[in-house]
Amino acid sequence: MTIASPDIIDLLAGITAGSALDRIRAQRPEAREQAQKSFLALFQPTDFGDVSAAERHAVASFVAGLHRQPDIFEFYISPFEERGTDRWLIEVIKAEIGAGRAKGPYGHYPDGPLRGENEAGPLYQVSPASREALGPKLSAALEHAHLLVFHLRDASPQALQVLLDAGWTTTGVVTLSQLVSFVAFQIRVIAGLAVLSTAAKRAAA
Amino acid sequence: MTEHAITPTVDNPPVTFTQAEIGWTPWLQPLAEEDLTERHIKGLVEAARAKSPYFRLLVRDPEVLEARTKTDKDIFYNTRLGLPRAERELAATAASRYNGCIFCASVHSRFASHHSKRGGDVQKLLDEGVEADLGERWNAIVAASVALTATPPIFGEEHVSRLSAAGLDELEIADVIHGAAFFNWANRLMLSLGEPTPAN
Numbered sequence: 001m002t003i004a005s006p007d008i009i010d011l012l013a014g015i016t017a018g019s020a021l022d023r024i025r026a027q028r029p030e031a032r033e034q035a036q037k038s039f040l041a042l043f044q045p046t047d048f049g050d051v052s053a054a055e056r057h058a059v060a061s062f063v064a065g066l067h068r069q070p071d072i073f074e075f076y077i078s079p080f081e082e083r084g085t086d087r088w089l090i091e092v093i094k095a096e097i098g099a100g101r102a103k104g105p106y107g108h109y110p111d112g113p114l115r116g117e118n119e120a121g122p123l124y125q126v127s128p129a130s131r132e133a134l135g136p137k138l139s140a141a142l143e144h145a146h147l148l149v150f151h152l153r154d155a156s157p158q159a160l161q162v163l164l165d166a167g168w169t170t171t172g173v174v175t176l177s178q179l180v181s182f183v184a185f186q187i188r189v190i191a192g193l194a195v196l197s198t199a200a201k202r203a204a205a
Numbered sequence: 206m207t208e209h210a211i212t213p214t215v216d217n218p219p220v221t222f223t224q225a226e227i228g229w230t231p232w233l234q235p236l237a238e239e240d241l242t243e244r245h246i247k248g249l250v251e252a253a254r255a256k257s258p259y260f261r262l263l264v265r266d267p268e269v270l271e272a273r274t275k276t277d278k279d280i281f282y283n284t285r286l287g288l289p290r291a292e293r294e295l296a297a298t299a300a301s302r303y304n305g306c307i308f309c310a311s312v313h314s315r316f317a318s319h320h321s322k323r324g325g326d327v328q329k330l331l332d333e334g335v336e337a338d339l340g341e342r343w344n345a346i347v348a349a350s351v352a353l354t355a356t357p358p359i360f361g362e363e364h365v366s367r368l369s370a371a372g373l374d375e376l377e378i379a380d381v382i383h384g385a386a387f388f389n390w391a392n393r394l395m396l397s398l399g400e401p402t403p404a405n
Contacts, residue, residue: 031280112220114221177397178263189386193379198362
């Protein structure tokens with residue numbers, strides 16, 4: 001059971017009722033409502049299917065950490081803080097965020113004239129100690145999330161096969177891909193609107 | 206039982222950014238049209254989308270697809286107020302060009318050209334990349350979309366000031382933000398769940 005959740009983008013972008021940004025978001029009521037419904041469908045679904053709540057929050061906090069968004073990281077990691085037995089997981093994810101930091105987008109284009117725009121960047125792998133702690137399924141998810149966050153144009157059927165071999169189902173991979181991609185969207189709306197909000201307040205002052 | 210990814214053989218794949226009507230083929234098995242239930246049809250939002258392998262793949266998680274589709278439609282099609290459609294599509298194209306999604310860029314560059322009647326400038330963005338000179342208003346929209354697409358994002362008050370100087374009000378700037386942000390969702394799905402195929 002879920003009590004009515006606050007609007008997460010408003011919460012994390014610091015948008016308060018009656019503010020300039022609140023009025024702007026009200027002009028796109030369906031986008032506002034459906035972005036929230038996307039969040040709920042990913043993090044509070046009626047049926048978690050092939051992806052557990054812990055896997056969803058672990059991957060989302062990893063994605064937020066790679067984007068260097070401390071508040072959004074904190075938001076997604078918080079369920080683990082409430083349970084003392086999960087503290088190890090927070091430490092492991094923090095360590096992996098530190099190891100996975102990069103600047104994107106980088107990666108390779110298909111053979112052809114765009115090869116001149118290829119950009120090299122790190123190929124992240126979960127450390128052996130973290131892999132031991134997280135298990136193969138979640139480790140594979142973090143590695144795939146890193147690919148999607150920073151060098152999406154390097155994606156391949158082989159990368160999906162790695163997930164399937166690690167215990168993901170086809171439907172689970174769809175949910176995982178949506179989750180990483182949704183958080184990449186959500187982070188940018190929050191970051192963008194937070195900047196706009198600051199600029200609007202300055203202009204009004 | 207372990208499932209398998211699909212490795213399609215694509216002859217003459219698109220290897221440059223183009224406004225042509227190219228296709229897309231999945232790397233994971235979509236649901237079969239005959240297996241779609243009421244729940245799936247609702248997730249597709251438009252019944253016609255059952256013809257698309259992309260949507261029949263995403264509909265494996267119908268609630269997420271439904272909310273995503275409705276988010277998309279309001280960001281791009283709700284044009285009673287705010288940024289003209291052409292410039293929302295420009296933001297989508299700039300994000301796709303910068304991330305390197307040839308398929309997404311093809312669709313949204315066509316929309317940008319159609320709505321702006323500036324096909325030559327749109328093609329310049331595809332050919333030269335996000336540094337192309339498209340005139341200050343479009344340059345400001347492209348630069349803001351790229352800064353938001355950078356990972357981590359580097360969008361700052363200087364981008365807001367530049368958009369504002371180019372004549373965009375706050376709602377229009379919010380539309381640029383949403384258009385570029387949404388393609389950071391779409392690009393990741395399109396690039397990682399399949400690949401482009403040539404125009405017929």
